[in-house]
Amino acid sequence: MIPTEHYVALSAILFAIGGVGFLVRRNVISALMSIEIMLNAVNIALVAFNRAQPIAHTGQMFSFFLIAAEAAEVAVGLAIVISLFRIRRTVRTDDADLLKN
Amino acid sequence: MTALGFGFFYTCAAIAIAGAIATVAARNPIRGALGLMLMIVAVAGLFLALHAQFLAIIQLIVYAGAVVVLFLFVIMLLGPDASSSRDSRGQVTRAISGALFGAGSLGGLYLVVRPAWNHAMKLVPVDSAFGGVDAMGRALFGDYVVPFELSSALLMVAIVGAVAVARGRHQTDAKNLSKEAES
Numbered sequence: 195m196i197p198t199e200h201y202v203a204l205s206a207i208l209f210a211i212g213g214v215g216f217l218v219r220r221n222v223i224s225a226l227m228s229i230e231i232m233l234n235a236v237n238i239a240l241v242a243f244n245r246a247q248p249i250a251h252t253g254q255m256f257s258f259f260l261i262a263a264e265a266a267e268v269a270v271g272l273a274i275v276i277s278l279f280r281i282r283r284t285v286r287t288d289d290a291d292l293l294k295n
Numbered sequence: 296m297t298a299l300g301f302g303f304f305y306t307c308a309a310i311a312i313a314g315a316i317a318t319v320a321a322r323n324p325i326r327g328a329l330g331l332m333l334m335i336v337a338v339a340g341l342f343l344a345l346h347a348q349f350l351a352i353i354q355l356i357v358y359a360g361a362v363v364v365l366f367l368f369v370i371m372l373l374g375p376d377a378s379s380s381r382d383s384r385g386q387v388t389r390a391i392s393g394a395l396f397g398a399g400s401l402g403g404l405y406l407v408v409r410p411a412w413n414h415a416m417k418l419v420p421v422d423s424a425f426g427g428v429d430a431m432g433r434a435l436f437g438d439y440v441v442p443f444e445l446s447s448a449l450l451m452v453a454i455v456g457a458v459a460v461a462r463g464r465h466q467t468d469a470k471n472l473s474k475e476a477e478s
Contacts, residue, residue, distance in 0.1 A: 196301065206401070206407070208311060211312070230331060231315045241341075257350055
């Protein structure tokens with residue numbers, strides 16, 4: 195049996211990769227995909243802890259609702275990307291300064 | 296059995312990390328989306344190993360089937376403009392912030408995992424129904440029925456909001472309105 199720590203370590207590594215990607219990438223679409231990586235890392239940790247304490251399905255349920263929330267987030271985020279592209283002809287976060295000044 | 300389990304875990308973990316790095320590092324967003332797909336399939340495999348069959352299927356249907364396809368649709372809708380150009384404004388600040396975040400989170404990982412490493416949380420055996428569709432359905436429509444209904448409301452609002460945001464203001468609407476106002 196794989197100990198829980200291995201899953202938690204993998205989850206933390208994936209979360210770090212996603213966080214670095216979100217901070218470093220300037221393409222809005224890449225930033226959104228980095229958020230997906232981070233949320234997937236959280237899902238792994240939740241399911242692994244639920245496997246370690248299999249009294250109820252709490253962790254898996256949290257993971258399920260996280261997936262639902264994430265689908266909503268992607269839909270709205272990509273709609274905002276399309277809207278930004280319509281206004282500015284760009285998908286770079288640097289050029290999204292409509293509220294500046 | 297144990298060796299097989301270890302091999303499966305490390306294969307899936309390596310694929311997931313490789314997919315995540317490919318997603319973050321890809322200059323072309325389509326390659327990034329395919330890396331994301333790779334990571335999602337590997338995570339679904341990990342869910343199977345963790346006795347979460349229902350979540351593994353949901354992961355494949357929702358992520359690989361809907362989210363990644365949505366990403367690909369938007370990337371192809373935007374065309375070649377979706378790729379990031381080579382422009383190094385603010386690159387140093389970004390690199391520093393990324394390195395700080397990476398170092399901080401990996402340091403946090405070390406602090407959390409090190410004390411626990413030798414006191415491994417033993418995975419107790421579970422019955423085969425754990426995490427299956429039956430057990431998850433009972434939990435979903437029993438204890439978690441209120442958040443389940445709320446999540447459906449959230450998805451509804453998100454769809455309406457996405458349509459409203461992405462549609463934009465059409466010129467024809469304004470023209471029709473002004474014509475109606477004149478007549």
